[in-house]
Amino acid sequence: xxxxxxxxxxxxxxxxxxxxxxxxxxxxxxxxxxxxxxxxxxxxxxxxxxxxxxxxxxxxxxxxxxxxxxxxxxxxxxxxxxxxxxxxxxxxxxxxxxxxxxxxxxxxxxxxxxxxxxxxxxxxxxxxxxxxxxxxxxxxxxxxxxxxxxxxxxxxxxxxxxxxxxxxxxxxxxxxxxxxxxxxxxxxxxxxxxxxxxxxxxxxxxxxxxxxxxxxxxxxxxxxxxxxxxxxxxxxxxxxxxxxxxxxxxxxxxxxxxxxxxxxxxxxxxxxxxxxxxxxxxxxxxxxx
Amino acid sequence: xxxxxxxxxxxxxxxxxxxxxxxxxxxxxxxxxxxxxxxxxxxxxxxxxxxxxxxxxxxxxxxxxxxxxxxxxxxxxxxxxxxxxxxxxxxxxxxxxxxxxxxxxxxxxxxxxxxxxxxxxxxxxxxxxxxxxxxxxxxxxxxxxxxxxxxxxxxxxxxxxxxxxxxxxxxxxxxxxxxxxxxxxxxxxxxxxxxxxxxxxxxxxxxxxxxxxxxxxxxxxxxxxxxxxxxxxxxxxxxxxxxxxxxxxxx
Numbered sequence: 001x002x003x004x005x006x007x008x009x010x011x012x013x014x015x016x017x018x019x020x021x022x023x024x025x026x027x028x029x030x031x032x033x034x035x036x037x038x039x040x041x042x043x044x045x046x047x048x049x050x051x052x053x054x055x056x057x058x059x060x061x062x063x064x065x066x067x068x069x070x071x072x073x074x075x076x077x078x079x080x081x082x083x084x085x086x087x088x089x090x091x092x093x094x095x096x097x098x099x100x101x102x103x104x105x106x107x108x109x110x111x112x113x114x115x116x117x118x119x120x121x122x123x124x125x126x127x128x129x130x131x132x133x134x135x136x137x138x139x140x141x142x143x144x145x146x147x148x149x150x151x152x153x154x155x156x157x158x159x160x161x162x163x164x165x166x167x168x169x170x171x172x173x174x175x176x177x178x179x180x181x182x183x184x185x186x187x188x189x190x191x192x193x194x195x196x197x198x199x200x201x202x203x204x205x206x207x208x209x210x211x212x213x214x215x216x217x218x219x220x221x222x223x224x225x226x227x228x229x230x231x232x233x234x235x236x237x238x239x240x241x242x243x244x245x246x247x248x249x250x251x252x253x254x255x256x257x258x259x260x261x262x263x264x265x266x267x268x269x270x271x272x273x274x275x276x277x278x279x280x281x282x283x284x285x286x287x288x289x
Numbered sequence: 290x291x292x293x294x295x296x297x298x299x300x301x302x303x304x305x306x307x308x309x310x311x312x313x314x315x316x317x318x319x320x321x322x323x324x325x326x327x328x329x330x331x332x333x334x335x336x337x338x339x340x341x342x343x344x345x346x347x348x349x350x351x352x353x354x355x356x357x358x359x360x361x362x363x364x365x366x367x368x369x370x371x372x373x374x375x376x377x378x379x380x381x382x383x384x385x386x387x388x389x390x391x392x393x394x395x396x397x398x399x400x401x402x403x404x405x406x407x408x409x410x411x412x413x414x415x416x417x418x419x420x421x422x423x424x425x426x427x428x429x430x431x432x433x434x435x436x437x438x439x440x441x442x443x444x445x446x447x448x449x450x451x452x453x454x455x456x457x458x459x460x461x462x463x464x465x466x467x468x469x470x471x472x473x474x475x476x477x478x479x480x481x482x483x484x485x486x487x488x489x490x491x492x493x494x495x496x497x498x499x500x501x502x503x504x505x506x507x508x509x510x511x512x513x514x515x516x517x518x519x520x521x522x523x524x525x526x527x528x529x530x531x532x533x534x535x536x537x538x539x540x
Contacts, residue, residue: 015538052540058377060539076381086377092369096306097299108295109379151374 003072005190006034012065026052028214041201042194044211085152089163095137141168202276212284231272300392320346325411336417337502343408344498351434358393359441360453401431425512432519433495439526446533464492
């Protein structure tokens with residue numbers, strides 16, 4: 001059986017401060033993995049270590065400790081790099097070139113030998129039709145983001161590593177990009193998605209890892225993370241009217257018995273769900289339920 | 290090799306689309322035009338002067354081109370983060386360095402060729418013969434230019450562009466000094482200075498304008514060995530640059 005598309009074990013990354021006399025840990029012994037075909041959200045406040053982790057995954061930074069592997073191989077191995085698509089945070093490309101020229105260059109460097117029509121089709125898919133031959137100096141931040149996505153998609157990758165892919169995009173454009181991510185995922189692509197936009201993660205991710213101050217504070221399936229362990233919602237009928245009650249787990253059985261004792265019929269009892277924002281705030285700042 | 294060639298061609302187009310190269314070319318053309326004016330001063334042996342000054346101009350042009358072309362490539366790629374998508378997926382760091390170097394080397398070669406042809410035209414227009422050794426002499430200056438490009442790339446991986454230029458010029462100057470000149474710099478440690486002289490490149494081997502201007506015949510083996518020396522030193526500098534680059538964290 002093949003290894004996980006992405007596995008991070010006890011990853012550490014420290015940066016030296018000025019003069020190299022001291023250092024600070026940007027990433028502190030984090031471990032997680034990405035299952036084949038899933039979309040893993042990678043969350044954390046600014047400075048939590050998300051981009052540092054991604055840069056270690058891509059081999060741009062050398063880990064101070066721990067191990068990163070892609071399908072069981074080192075990130076720098078050419079055989080695994082061929083299988084990756086990468087969308088950087090705040091991408092910038094040489095402004096004297098056009099998206100078409102960039103796509104041609106990346107296609108040639110990856111030995112894809114794509115035709116003009118195929119490149120135009122990909123640029124069209126990410127919303128850059130009619131902009132194929134315009135120099136990037138005229139592009140907004142969001143359009144540069146689309147160029148990144150086009151470059152990432154051109155090799156039909158098996159793993160998409162995305163660092164804030166919808167940053168700088170308007171809501172309509174964000175939805176378009178989300179749809180593309182979901183389409184790719186349906187094709188079987190595993191997605192490692194770092195984002196500040198919790199609603200986005202909530203909409204498309206299967207699982208999430210939350211970092212805070214360089215450490216992993218939470219990892220799990222979204223519905224498990226959002227389900228509270230100590231609060232429940234009881235829905236019951238009171239003479240043809242539906243009522244509901246939120247209650248602490250410790251009081252659950254007594255309350256159910258009490259309601260039944262009064263002759264009310266219990267419709268359902270469900271664990272209470274928090275929003276991802278509440279989960280995030282609770283994990284990173286201790287605020288919330 | 291295909292990824293490197295693709296990236297080199299992209300670098301070439303990039304450099305041609307920037308204004309730096311055209312600025313340097315204009316300076317070289319003005320210098321050549323100035324050399325073309327030498328006969329109007331009524332100097333004796335004007336052909337020798339034109340050749341001497343012309344080759345000197347190409348030598349300085351090679352240095353300026355190397356600095357102008359390469360000192361900003363990596364810092365700009367890093368600052369604008371254009372480096373990240375390239376290094377993260379399709380290219381290794383070695384391929385990136387080779388692609389960037391080859392692109393700049395092609396521009397340097399084209400500029401030197403244009404300079405050489407310009408100098409030949411000036412000689413012919415003023416009624417002088419073009420020496421047979423002029424092309425190989427320009428070839429040596431080109432190898433020197435490529436070596437300087439490698440030096441500039443090496444410095445660019447661990448220093449800033451404003452520091453890169455003076456460091457390269459300093460190396461260019463000290464690499465033409467003799468052992469005696471080195472010892473004069475620090476007479477208290479002659480052994481150290483001799484060793485330093487041995488380690489640092491001997492760029493004087495590329496400068497043969499004086500013998501050519503005086504019509505002295507230069508054996509073909511000299512050109513061959515000097516080119517071999519320059520290319521070997523260039524490869525060494527690129528390897529050194531790669532070692533530094535491979536150990537850089539790219540944030």
